[in-house]
Amino acid sequence: MTAKVPKRKLTWGVAAAALLCCCAIALNFGHAVREVSASGLPSPKGVKSAQDRIDYLSAYGWQVSEEPIATQELLIPEEMDASYDEYLALQAQQGFDLKKYAGKRVKRYTYEVLNYPTGEKGVQANLLIRKNTVVGGEVLSPQLDGFLHGLAMP
Incomplete structure (x- = not known):
């Protein structure tokens, strides 16, 4: 049928x-x-507030102080000599191109890292921000025999 x-x-x-x-x-x-x-990776755009900065660092696994321990306005040099090569390479490995911001002002927010894997105290995380966009960043130990590496957890 x-x-x-x-x-x-x-x-x-x-x-x-x-x-x-x-x-x-x-x-x-x-x-x-x-x-x-x-x-x-977290989007570097739209980082407007203190909470946005903390959330950005948290996305990499970092627990940081509620407030920055330092905030500083910096001028990215127009001409960068060889002393900047390693730092520029570190930023480039993370997808940041600081050469794009030559001659521009950025704000550097420094936070204390509370959960560095080795347990070391005093470790800091820096974010370089221009117009609500993260343009660079690193984690470092300010000690004499300290270290400097990208934002990714080692």
Whole structure:
């Protein structure tokens, strides 16, 4: 036994099924994109407040002081000599291009790191920010035999 279905109803049924499939695929794709973004590095844009800065550092796994221990306005030099090479390379490894900001002013926010893996005290995290965008950063020990590395947890 076969049922007769008018072509018009069949066409509408196929169109509705195709629309549902497209919606399901789009929703699933959107979810997958969010997962990739969530697992990647934090966005350097939109870092406006103290809480935004703390959240940015937290995304790298750092627990830091509630307030910065220092805030300083810096001028990125127009001309950078060889003494800047290592620092520029460190920033470039993290995706930051400080050469883009030559001659520009940035704010450096320094926070005390409370959870350095070795347990060392006095470790600091710096964020360089220009117009609500993180343009550089590092974690360092200010001790005489200290260290300097990128924002990623060692």
